[in-house]
Amino acid sequence: MAVAEAGSQPALRRRRLRLDLTTPTLLGLPLAWLGVFFVVPIAIVAAYSFNVYSLFPGPHGFTLRAWHDFLHSSVYLALFWKSVKMSLTVSAIIVLLAYPLAYYLALSGTKRKYVLLLLLIAPFLTSYLLRVLAWKVILGNQGVVNTFLFWTGLRSPDHPISQLLYSRFAVMLVLGYIWLPFVALPIFVSLENLDRRLLEAASDLGASRLQAFWRVTLPLSLPGVVAAFLFVFIPTLGEFVTPSLVGGANGYMYGNQIVDLFGTGFPDWETGSVLAIFLLGIVAVLTVVFARFLQPRQVVAD
Amino acid sequence: MDVALSKNGARLLRVFFALVVAFLYAPIVILLIFSFNNSAVPSFPLSGFTLHWYHEFLVNSDLRGALETSAIIAALSSIGAVVLGVLASIALTRRRFRAKSAVSALLLSPLVIPYVVFGISLLLLFHTIGVPRSLLTVVIGHIVISLPYTILVLVPRLDQIDVSLEEAAFDLGASRLRTFRSITLPLILPAIVSSFLIAFTTSFDEYAVASFVVGTRVTFPIYLYSALRFPNQLPQVIAVAVVVLVLSLVVVVGAEVGRRVAERRFVALEETG
Numbered sequence: 327m328a329v330a331e332a333g334s335q336p337a338l339r340r341r342r343l344r345l346d347l348t349t350p351t352l353l354g355l356p357l358a359w360l361g362v363f364f365v366v367p368i369a370i371v372a373a374y375s376f377n378v379y380s381l382f383p384g385p386h387g388f389t390l391r392a393w394h395d396f397l398h399s400s401v402y403l404a405l406f407w408k409s410v411k412m413s414l415t416v417s418a419i420i421v422l423l424a425y426p427l428a429y430y431l432a433l434s435g436t437k438r439k440y441v442l443l444l445l446l447i448a449p450f451l452t453s454y455l456l457r458v459l460a461w462k463v464i465l466g467n468q469g470v471v472n473t474f475l476f477w478t479g480l481r482s483p484d485h486p487i488s489q490l491l492y493s494r495f496a497v498m499l500v501l502g503y504i505w506l507p508f509v510a511l512p513i514f515v516s517l518e519n520l521d522r523r524l525l526e527a528a529s530d531l532g533a534s535r536l537q538a539f540w541r542v543t544l545p546l547s548l549p550g551v552v553a554a555f556l557f558v559f560i561p562t563l564g565e566f567v568t569p570s571l572v573g574g575a576n577g578y579m580y581g582n583q584i585v586d587l588f589g590t591g592f593p594d595w596e597t598g599s600v601l602a603i604f605l606l607g608i609v610a611v612l613t614v615v616f617a618r619f620l621q622p623r624q625v626v627a628d
Numbered sequence: 629m630d631v632a633l634s635k636n637g638a639r640l641l642r643v644f645f646a647l648v649v650a651f652l653y654a655p656i657v658i659l660l661i662f663s664f665n666n667s668a669v670p671s672f673p674l675s676g677f678t679l680h681w682y683h684e685f686l687v688n689s690d691l692r693g694a695l696e697t698s699a700i701i702a703a704l705s706s707i708g709a710v711v712l713g714v715l716a717s718i719a720l721t722r723r724r725f726r727a728k729s730a731v732s733a734l735l736l737s738p739l740v741i742p743y744v745v746f747g748i749s750l751l752l753l754f755h756t757i758g759v760p761r762s763l764l765t766v767v768i769g770h771i772v773i774s775l776p777y778t779i780l781v782l783v784p785r786l787d788q789i790d791v792s793l794e795e796a797a798f799d800l801g802a803s804r805l806r807t808f809r810s811i812t813l814p815l816i817l818p819a820i821v822s823s824f825l826i827a828f829t830t831s832f833d834e835y836a837v838a839s840f841v842v843g844t845r846v847t848f849p850i851y852l853y854s855a856l857r858f859p860n861q862l863p864q865v866i867a868v869a870v871v872v873l874v875l876s877l878v879v880v881v882g883a884e885v886g887r888r889v890a891e892r893r894f895v896a897l898e899e900t901g
Contacts, residue, residue: 347718347804347805347808348804349719349723349725351715352715352716352718352719352723353715353716353719353725353731355711355712355715356712356713356715356716356735356775357731357734357735359712359771359772359775360734360735360738360772360775363750363753363768363769363771363772364737364738364741364746364749364772365734366753367746367749367750367752367753368741368745368746368749370749370752370753370756371745371748371749371752374752381752381755381756423648426641426644426645427641427644427645427648429632429633429641430633430638430641430642430644430645431645433632433633434632434633434638434641434642435630435632440888442645444881444884445649446645446648446649446652448877448880448881449652449653449656449877451829451876451877451880452656452833452872452873452876452877452880453833453849453869453872453873453876454833454835455833455835455849455852455853456659456852456869456872456873457655457656459659459852459856459865459866459869460655460656460658460659460869461655462856463658463659463662463670463862463866464655464658468669468671469670469671470658470662470670470671470672472671473671473672473673474672476672477672477673503651503652503655506648506652507652522631522632525631525632526631528631529631535631535632535633535634535637538631543632560740560742561740561742561743563742564742564743564744564745566744566836567835567836567853571853571856581742581744584744584745584748585744588748588751588840595752598748599748602744602745602748602749603745605742605744605745606741606742606745609740609741609742610740613737613740
């Protein structure tokens with residue numbers, strides 16, 4: 327027994343050395359994974375948009391044709407601006423709604439702060455599609471809202487409020503509903519980190535609560551507000567699931583256009599790639615410009 | 629005097645908070661009510677109590693198959709994401725290397741990529757290298773999008789741990805791997821569990837990326853999406869929705885409470901030991 331142990335010891339040590347957690351061992355796998363399944367795929371789409379590469383037979387070669395057509399098309403750019411406006415509106419409204427919520431949690435001195443925070447955030451952590459489904463059930467012509475109005479006689483069954491579902495309004499309502507809990511988080515973190523002594527100092531120096539809010543609290547929580555805004559704006563800008571479920575023709579967004587260009591109807595992968603890379607470029611610019619507000623710590627409330 | 633809020637201000641905010649929470653939970657409650665409603669169309673007035681829709685979905689083999697597929701994909705992809713996430717997080721918190729900020733930006737970048745763009749990118753990749761779409765292609769995509777979430781959970785926890793514990797083990801002759809196994813791993817176990825749960829739920833619920841790379845075995849979100857087009861399936865889909873929503877709320881709240889309790893215990897252990 328003792329002999330066997332002594333004999334296996336050097337072999338064990340050698341194996342350990344080979345398996346040891348050096349920096350390349352640690353980073354190799356994650357970086358390789360992202361390289362092959364994240365960076366390369368995007369590079370393929372970029373190559374596709376310049377017609378350097380195509381899966382279909384036909385003439386290839388570097389050309390800016392699809393990009394030129396895109397930048398001079400009123401249709402795609404108008405759709406892009408429509409999506410920007412919808413996302414901006416949703417983001418602005420829910421940041422305004424979330425601020426008081428976060429303020430209440432962080433500064434009212436309530437003892438059940440984290441319980442209430444969890445209560446607020448929990449819906450965000452449940453199924454996205456099912457929350458959209460709920461609104462489909464609620465907003466339809468024969469849905470909960472309309473049939474409730476018929477039932478109570480507030481509206482005649484011949485005239486349902488038909489703009490509720492399949493409209494721009496429906497898309498914005500559902501997107502706002504989905505993202506609202508999440509938006510409160512970064513604002514809460516920035517308010518939570520606020521040094522209350524600053525507010526006491528302001529008060530001692532004669533500032534009213536409102537003045538202290540405008541001159542101290544709000545400016546100091548602004549990074550959280552910017553982060554919150556971007557956390558909604560960036561994902562909703564490329565959204566296609568919600569508009570395809572509750573948007574109808576009116577709520578059609580830029581993301582839906584990308585899907586359709588890669589779809590089965592009239593596929594045009596070259597143009598689709600241009601639209602995709604353009605969206606990615608905008609998101610990348612936003613992320614880089616506002617990088618200092620997008621610190622991961624803003625999300626991890628502890 | 630409270631410097632942040634007057635008494636009335638606090639009262640007002642409390643009411644506002646309650647209203648928003650009501651708004652957030654109302655749709656879920658409405659689904660709950662209509663899942664027991666004895667009518668093929670979810671509309672007022674309510675027409676009686678039934679468990680029919682729950683029974684219907686229990687015997688629906690397509691639906692069960694989709695749930696099963698999603699569970700397999702979620703399990704595989706969350707294990708993958710946690711393994712990659714642990715490796716990357718240790719490198720980010722314990723090692724010095726060049727271009728660290730660029731590496732961490734790359735590791736976190738799947739957080740901001742529009743899923744529609746990532747979906748078509750993966751689709752083009754799999755077309756290019758001739759890999760048929762399957763369960764595996766969805767797993768590959770889900771590992772990419774879950775990875776940053778695991779890192780966001782693991783890095784703060786690794787930052788909290790006193791490095792001298794690891795240094796002591798290392799000085800006493802343990803290899804880095806042994807140090808990790810005996811010291812670091814037990815200390816970050818709660819964070820590993822919660823990052824696993826986050827990755828699992830992310831994958832289980834993911835529609836956008838999966839819709840591009842899914843094979844013939846559909847996932848639960850993809851099944852749901854297609855079921856939404858057939859009104860006759862709506863009531864049983866609502867019943868499933870209720871089960872999944874309630875289960876995920878329980879898991880989420882349970883995981884968070886569990887993590888806090890576990891971490892508090894660990895912090896206490898660290899302080900005494």
